[in-house]
Amino acid sequence: MxxxxxxxxxxxxxxxxxxxxxxxxxxxxxxxxxxxxxxxxxxxxxxxxxxxxxxxxxxxxxxxxxxxxxxxxxxxxxxxxxxxxxxxxxxxxxxxxxxxxxxxxxxxxxxxxxxxxxxxxAVLRVPVLRAGPVVMDVPRHEVTHDGVLLSLTPKEFGVLEMLLTADGAVVSRSALFEGCWDERSDPMSNVVDVVIAQLRRRLGEPDLIETVRGVGYRIRA
Missing domain, CATH: 3.40.50.2300 (Response regulator)
Incomplete structure (x- = not known):
């Protein structure tokens, strides 16, 4: 995050x-x-x-x-x-x-x-997070897909880190907004959904991010 x-x-x-x-x-x-x-x-x-x-x-x-x-x-x-x-x-x-x-x-x-x-x-944060072919090295601020380094924006990295940390649990839109945006941002906007869409394009196949309608998002098992 x-x-x-x-x-x-x-x-x-x-x-x-x-x-x-x-x-x-x-x-x-x-x-x-x-x-x-x-x-x-x-x-x-x-x-x-x-x-x-x-x-x-x-x-x-x-x-x-x-x-x-x-x-x-x-x-x-x-x-x-x-x-x-x-x-x-x-x-x-x-x-x-x-x-x-x-x-x-x-x-x-x-x-x-x-x-x-x-x-x-943040020493208690898990340094490396994984889901399928995606590996996030938190201290290095790097994400790879099948060993290929991806270029993520700070917001994309933050949202992905929250989803990976949840380990399959659903993370609500409001929790993602609170964790990754500051007071300047409008909580009623669609910024979370926009970043999720960007992440899906950058991560490619398989689609690891599942939408739970009316609730939020989670990483597929």
Whole structure:
């Protein structure tokens, strides 16, 4: 499935640039501008990583992070801030941050750090998934069909990973949407069905994806 991130950043221009970069890099990313909205977001969505600006309108995000850690939430967190003293960095790590990046920053570095963090947070995911002639190497982000490497988009890879992980169980359209799309997307659209159709064309024969009418999709036994 796509890596799902939450960005807490109150500078709207900067947030727009970060969101554009993260989404182009294949991260499904939601955005909030204050601690109250961040708290609500993590309560309803299982994120693979958080990117937190330190100073936002309703306080210091380290207070939010401290509460998460005390509640037992181990989601990987990168603190992204202009506060660059050693004391600031130490405070961030003491409160449970996994990484700390100072503004201004190069986007390539942010992307690399987030990929490293979310890989560590997903160590329990099965590294290789199989169905018939299709083999998915999750860490390498590669899919082969009879040994031939396929070129999949991030959304196609994410949907296929969810279906393979379900091991024959039906995955609903809503579950696929929640796992692979972010808050910008319209849940009433047909994006899931479009990606399924694209996957069927890319995977070829035999058709491994079965439609369960009115429910969702599954990988054929």
């Amino acid at each position: 796509d890596v799902r991130l939450l960005l807490l950043e109150d500078d709207l221009d900067l947030a727009a640039r970060i969101l554009d970069g993260l989404r182009r890099a294949g991260f499904a990313t939601d955005h909030v501008t204050d601690l109250a909205a961040a708290d609500e977001a993590v309560a309803v969505t299982a994120y693979d990583g958080l990117v937190l600006d330190r100073t936002v309108p309703d306080g210091d995000s380290l207070t939010f992070l401290r509460a998460l850690r005390r509640a037992g939430d181990t989601v990987p967190v990168l603190v992204l801030t202009a506060r660059d003293t050693i004391e600031d960095r130490v405070d961030g790590f003491h409160e449970g941050a996994d990484d700390y990046l100072v503004k201004p920053f190069a986007f390539a570095e942010l992307e690399v750090r987030l990929r490293a963090l979310t890989r560590r947070g």
